[in-house]
Amino acid sequence: MICEKKSKRLEIVRSLVYEMQSNFKNQRAWAQLSGVSTFASMLAMRRGQDSEIAAIAGVLHDFYFYKTGINTFPGHNSADAVRPIIRSTQVFTDEEMSVILRSIFYQEDRHRVHGPDEEVIKDAILLQTYFQKTGNNFLKTDIHRLQNVFIELGIPEENVDMESNVDAEALNRKSKDRRLMLADFAEKLAGQNIIGVPENERYREICKYWPDSEIYKVLEGNWCAAFVYYCCMQVGILLPIRYPNRMYRLAGVGAWLDWAQLPETRFFYDAKQEEFNPSRGDIVIFEKLLSDNSHDHIGIVLACEDNKILIAEGNIDNKNCSSVLFRDRDHCILGYVRIDNGYHYQFNGEYIPFGC
Template structure:
């Protein structure tokens, strides 16, 4: 698994950190009377996505999605065992949950690894309390850790931002205008593909990267999402994921074409229906301008021809609807994670 990480330095860092968390997880499982193997596997995979991609946001959801494929493809685990491991990974930063022993073991193991691995350890106040309880459980006594730690902010609060959709359009216009070519040798295309941990991602996205282009632009504009919304059918590398996500009760961002009271505008995301194939919702782009009969769009993989472009499309032809993301939208998930 670690050999799939190309950078030798990152591979070494991953080995030290992931094996450390895995060892602590196994130790805690043994002490608390739980399955050591499942705990060790969860510890080993809990931050794999970061070491694979270098992307720090959403370590739980993104590593769970990456681990889901790994566990599935081994064929060695029951669905119940997979769910135990994946939930432990998914909820690793959720301190509001404390009833699952495996989820708690991963949180505890991460805290122990950070404490013992680093001489300058940054922990939140909540994690300091967790560490004090852990060290007491393990028989270590000492001074108050609050004086020894550099306390991290409990929560980074984002300010309201009414400029994100404008930035979305501006960035899409800039990138699409560069006529990015969907080949591994194009570094701009590499940036679009970097979010997806598949070893064969260039093959997976060949002539099919319009949704990945939208995901990339959204991230650059400040609309941050995990690679797959929890419990969703698709990843955001596919158009179906955008349609599914935009119609959730917690979003409600989707507007059907010619919906009463809605007029598309710059910064909206347009979803096409049977535009390039016989399949529903088969293409996606970003609106730059609107006229009575046409929309100016920025698209990755224009017409499945494997390059980005800015051009006009007929407003009355094969448009399913539009996604208008709220400028202040922030990803939050408080439901029960079940990827099966």
């Protein structure tokens, strides 16, 4: 079947993506995907790589933005959003799917060198950005990379005349108390008594990070973790929708527990640790509070008063609405997540697309 459909695979993928344009009508985004796809095909052909696979990776490279309108972690989020799509086509081998997803995933990691397929997409994105004159400033590493591509293509490198960009947000990151910002934002948001239905504007905002076509229905009555994720993103605690190589997305409580216990975070504190006292801006994870399932609820701590904690929650008690309420500190609490104010998401490991 794969051999029979191979010649039409790019057309199949392009059609699938373009059909989704009704969900996010952005001709500029489509032009970006198409442009990168064309440059990727050309570079792959020149470098002896599979030009068809490169073109497909190119047309999918920024799928997350195309679907949601959000440009945070385009590589990591797009790879995650694309996985079920390329599987559903049933026209790729496991190896080809891995190449496509890895090429998408590593697109932002341009200061390092990966495999030849991944490098094609990185360079294709820079070429598209340069020739479209999008007004983006380039990092110094990108300028050097683009100069090398120009030399490869026989274009005088002096044509790369751009200003380098400085990540001002990174410089200011440690100066902010983002946990307090998280609590302030969550308290105000939860107090609006959001109802988890598509007609509610605030609920739609909370759901906007998740690329699933039926996300409003998927999260209905189950959006406490999505509430926490939304609040974190709004105050600059930026995370991809799924930590690489993990089983669940951060729309689920289990994913938050898993992420907080990683060797590179170690943000989780067991509720039984006597020396730990929860404070404003911590995240609380409950254990069998609303069901017989482990880690079944999550919220953001606003205050701790004796044996009570004040919490901002989405989907309180599975009633599909948000609120601010007191809960017993000694009842069904698994532990707390205290995110370091200087934390900045960075993944330096090996991405294994279908490892979980």
